[in-house]
Amino acid sequence: MTALVHVEDLRVVARNAEGADVEIVKGVGFSIKKGEVLALIGESGSGKTTIALSLMGYARSGCRISGGTVRIGEQDVLGLDNAGLAALRGRTVAYIAQSAASAFNPSKTLMDQVIESALIHRTMTREAAEAKAVGLFRALALPDPERIGARYPHQVSGGQLQRVMAAMAFITDPALVILDEPTTALDVTTQIEVLNAFRNVVRQLGTTAVYVSHDLAVVAQMADRIVVLRGGEVRENSSTPRLLSAPTSPYTASLLAAAEPAPRQLDPLAHGSAPLLQVRGLVAGYGPPDSSGLPSKRILSDIDLTIERGATVGVIGESGSGKTTLARVIAGMVPAARGSILLDGEPLVGGAARTREQFRRVQFVFQNADTALNPAHTIERILARPLAFYHGMDRAAQAKRVRELLDLVKLPAAVAARRPGELSGGQKQRINLARALAAKPDLILCDEITSALDTVVAAAILDLMAELRRELKVSTLFISHDINTVRAICDDIVVLYAGAKVEARPRSALATPPFHPYSHLLISSVPELRQGWLEEVAERAPAGLPPIGPVASTPGLCTFLHRCSVRIDGVCTQTVPPRRQLPGGGQILCHHSGQALRTMQAPLQRFEELA
Known part of the structure; x- marks a missing residue:
């Protein structure tokens, strides 16, 4: 031809x-x-x-x-x-x-x-x-x-x-x-x-x-x-x-x-000490208050979350599931309407009431480094600002620490004189991370930091995250819509859907069912490196999935109800789902028993092989 x-x-x-x-x-x-x-x-x-x-x-x-x-x-x-x-x-x-x-x-x-x-x-x-x-x-x-x-x-x-x-x-x-x-x-x-x-x-x-x-x-x-x-x-x-x-x-x-990130080797966590961060009964949103005094537009509903010292917790879900809002509430950018956030057992307040020390201990790494880094400033100036703000360093101390931070994120010292526009996407994301590390935080909130990167650069960032964990013992909340990515570096994985925590489990239990029906959808939707996969998944997936949205009739009903292919009419449509404990660790928010879900969900061979 x-x-x-x-x-x-x-x-x-x-x-x-x-x-x-x-x-x-x-x-x-x-x-x-x-x-x-x-x-x-x-x-x-x-x-x-x-x-x-x-x-x-x-x-x-x-x-x-x-x-x-x-x-x-x-x-x-x-x-x-x-x-x-x-x-x-x-x-x-x-x-x-x-x-x-x-x-x-x-x-x-x-x-x-x-x-x-x-x-x-x-x-x-x-x-x-x-x-x-x-x-x-x-x-x-x-x-x-x-x-x-x-x-x-x-x-x-x-x-x-x-x-x-x-x-x-x-x-x-x-x-x-x-x-x-x-x-x-x-x-x-x-x-x-x-x-x-x-x-x-x-x-x-x-x-x-x-x-x-x-x-x-x-x-x-x-x-x-x-x-x-x-x-x-x-x-x-x-x-x-x-x-x-x-x-x-x-x-x-x-x-x-x-193309398929392999799980990184994670150091065992120290047991016996109190968790670094605890989130209990968190509700957040926006809009005028309703009859219960809560925001009329709920983004998060009754979220519980624990992050141990030195641990990495992954939060996964589609756009609109509430992942970024959760991180912003923890960071103090969005107020909590109800619930509590404890850092080392002490209340972590939001907004202007948070102290400089509390802000220092919890740092945010934004998804888009292009908009997070001031294009008019040199990398040295970008990294020096938190050093002066949080630690009061003079110029000589700042210059020395900037070199150390660049070395920490595997960048040459010459990068300090450049501006963000002169760096690649992966280099800018490393600077984004280095700026957070400059505060010497206890907890880093990483919001989709590899989503815009190619597979090779993203893999290098994941390797860097694993190495920083070993060296600095810093805790991380890692947000992503890619289950392969969170599985590569996280100890525990939380699945959000329409503001509700529908599943939580340790990484070791991610390889086999039972899964919440939404988690099963996410796992089976990850493209496989073979021809014909798209035809297979398109045939078995529900045609034209409705957008994320809460059910409007009875408060507390399963948020995944209208998209669930295994819902039980007369049960799921009328009754609040129970939170079931899983034998291998973790929990799911579902009316189906673990055994019933295990029977419905054939083992995902690729995830078992990666385990």
């Missing part, structure tokens, strides 16, 4: 801080057949997004395409003038970005934005474009396809917005669609829905596509062929089955090994 896309000797340069050009894409070449899905995979800085954007004749600020050939059909993309490129983009080549939230105009309806490129390129009338958009909404499994276009971006979920952006790309029947990390920020359950919708539409339309990702397990479900990149060079170009079963490059083998 004749190639639709042909790339030969592509080269891209970037201007460095000294004003010199540095080559970041180095003679890359590949072809894509019509109807084929090609994946570009590699760690951050490998050049995958830069190469994908080159297919549109585009280079990001500070970069330029310095050589090579890019042909799509009969068009020489790199030879086009500005008018030619404007005619190409959105018509011949369409782009689906990683962050749907930042790709939409909040002041326009979804329909107006989806059909915009069809109107600009004059491929059809407005009436025809709107009818086609509704058809795409339906094909992409969006709810209420006839009316969802009248909504605004903030009125739909992240997974739905990602699919609306796909409709925007497909509206002009482009010859090539570029999908740039379109599911990286999504929960595992939402990711399944979005991947399944993308794959079905690509197959139905016979679309040629480039899928950019750092996740080999996701790529295995989407791609016919995979190009592995490192340092702007091609390390391997192979069919998906061959690459997964017999990689020829050692680097590809390392990516395969990093």
Whole structure:
């Protein structure tokens, strides 16, 4: 079959801080057949997004395409003038970005934005474009396809917005669609829905596509062929089955090994001492108080949590489950409406009433290092501020401690003179962590700190967390939506759903059932590194899972009720579920007995093998 896309000797340069050009894409070449899905995979800085954007004749600020050939059909993309490129983009080549939230105009309806490129390129009338958009909404499994276009971006979920952006790309029947990390920020359950919708539409339309990702397990479900990149060079170009079963490059083998984080060796905890942190009966939310005096919008309901000294407790759940709110209440950023938080047995108050010493002892590491670090300040200044604030260090002492902190997080001393924009994503997250460590805390709250990182960098951060635990004996609350990640470094795992703690168990008991039905859904939704997995899970998963939301009828009913495939009508729909103790340790909030759940839930072989 004749190639639709042909790339030969592509080269891209970037201007460095000294004003010199540095080559970041180095003679890359590949072809894509019509109807084929090609994946570009590699760690951050490998050049995958830069190469994908080159297919549109585009280079990001500070970069330029310095050589090579890019042909799509009969068009020489790199030879086009500005008018030619404007005619190409959105018509011949369409782009689906990683962050749907930042790709939409909040002041326009979804329909107006989806059909915009069809109107600009004059491929059809407005009436025809709107009818086609509704058809795409339906094909992409969006709810209420006839009316969802009248909504605004903030009125739909992240997974739905990602699919609306796909409709925007497909509206002009482009010859090539570029999908740039379109599911990286999504929960595992939402990711399944979005991947399944993308794959079905690509197959139905016979679309040629480039899928950019750092996740080999996701790529295995989407791609016919995979190009592995490192340092702007091609390390391997192979069919998906061959690459997964017999990689020829050692680097590809390392990516395969990093795809499923192995549990880190954890030091045994010292028993006999009182817990570092205890959370009891915690209720939190926002909005005016209801008749009971509690917030009308509850985010957390009756949460109990214990963190031992030197322990790492993982908190897992989808977006909207209350994970970040829990961490923010513990950190004093959000007030508790009811319940208590004890640090070393003493009440840990919230807001302005918390002392400087209490703030020092509990530090927060934010999910997005890009927004957490001031881009105008040097790394030395960023790390020096908590040293002066909490410890009163003078400049000489600050400079010495900054070097020690950089060494602690495995960064060279020269990084101190740089600004955040000059660092990679993994380096910025290490600085984020070093800033928290500068206070010498007893407890660190880590909020999704590896979710935006590629597998290799994320694995390095997990190794660093395990090493810091051994060296500093600091306790950690580790928040994630990836059960593999929390299982890699946590002693105990807590599962939240719609603000309720539905399960808690030690890591040693995570390998086999019984699981709460929601935990079982999360575990079975983690992509496996083999082709065909998506088809299998899509067949057994409930079609179109409803969004997270509490049941409205009787207070205290199971929050997972409307999504549960094993609910008992007449019991689950009327009675508050009991909290059942598990034989292997831990507890679940469910009407089913442990034995009944164990019978319903076949052992998950991959988790047993990792145990």
